[in-house]
Amino acid sequence: MPCYLACENIEIRAGYSTLISSFSLKLHSEQVIALTGPNGCGKTSLLRVLAGISRPYKGKIVVMGEELWPENLIKNEHYAVFLTNIPSMLMDHSVLWNLEFYTETYNLKLPLQEYEKALAKVGLQGREKQSVRTLSTGQKRRLSLASLYLIKPNIIFADEPTNGLDQAGINLCIQIFHELSKENKSSILIATHDEKLIQWCQEKIPLENYIPKPSILKKTVRELL
Ligand SMILES: Nc1ncnc2c1ncn2[C@@H]1O[C@H](COP(=O)(O)OP(=O)(O)OP(=O)(O)O)[C@@H](O)[C@H]1O
Numbered sequence: 001m002p003c004y005l006a007c008e009n010i011e012i013r014a015g016y017s018t019l020i021s022s023f024s025l026k027l028h029s030e031q032v033i034a035l036t037g038p039n040g041c042g043k044t045s046l047l048r049v050l051a052g053i054s055r056p057y058k059g060k061i062v063v064m065g066e067e068l069w070p071e072n073l074i075k076n077e078h079y080a081v082f083l084t085n086i087p088s089m090l091m092d093h094s095v096l097w098n099l100e101f102y103t104e105t106y107n108l109k110l111p112l113q114e115y116e117k118a119l120a121k122v123g124l125q126g127r128e129k130q131s132v133r134t135l136s137t138g139q140k141r142r143l144s145l146a147s148l149y150l151i152k153p154n155i156i157f158a159d160e161p162t163n164g165l166d167q168a169g170i171n172l173c174i175q176i177f178h179e180l181s182k183e184n185k186s187s188i189l190i191a192t193h194d195e196k197l198i199q200w201c202q203e204k205i206p207l208e209n210y211i212p213k214p215s216i217l218k219k220t221v222r223e224l225l
Helices: 043-050 095-104 112-121 137-151 167-183 195-200 216-224
Strands: 003-014 017-028 032-036 058-063 080-083 155-159 187-191 203-206
Touching (some): 003 187, 017 043, 032 195, 080 137, 112 137, 137 167, 155 167, 167 187
Parallel strands (some): 032 203, 080 155, 155 187
Antiparallel strands (some): 003 017, 003 058
């Protein structure tokens, strides 16, 4: 199975403090991994770094065979989709408009039936003309999931993808991820607190293991003060 993403010795900082250190990973096609850990431990920060949105303080990231930093050399920048923890959409535009707009950023111009099919798969059939502002939280989440059916990326970075979804929505999310990993050979990296989703993943990486321990020097100074 091809390796879509490999990272070595990643260190991420927020201001002067180190969030994550010595993190390494190999993500192959069809592989589904959950990143877990308490609030604020750095799951979103790590996903953003691996997706090339922000830069690590240290370490090497190779995506689709190309190094991500210092210079992003990836020719096909449409290899990945990042599902943000709060779906970002243009609220006063319609469901269909948002979906078309998003896929066009991937240079995809698809026939109307493809959009309708994707919307039907996530339970939003008949809502093409509805303004996104009037969708519920879970429906907005479903709309962001519909884009995966159209873009079919190699890698999906999903930040808390089941937030706001009911049980049927959580099952749907798992079904979509399952279909994409099997049929499209997508690899999926998910930051989540959702036990059901974690159980479904093939592997779980607890990020607590990568939070640096306070150094002996700092501890001694603290004890002296
Ligand atoms: N741009 C930033 N500047 C300074 N600190 C930041 C920045 N982004 C994140 N942080 C800090 O980094 C830490 C990790 O945040 P992050 O969002 O990665 O955590 P998380 O594990 O995804 O949390 P949650 O489970 O609550 O979603 C937090 O303490 C946060 O305040």
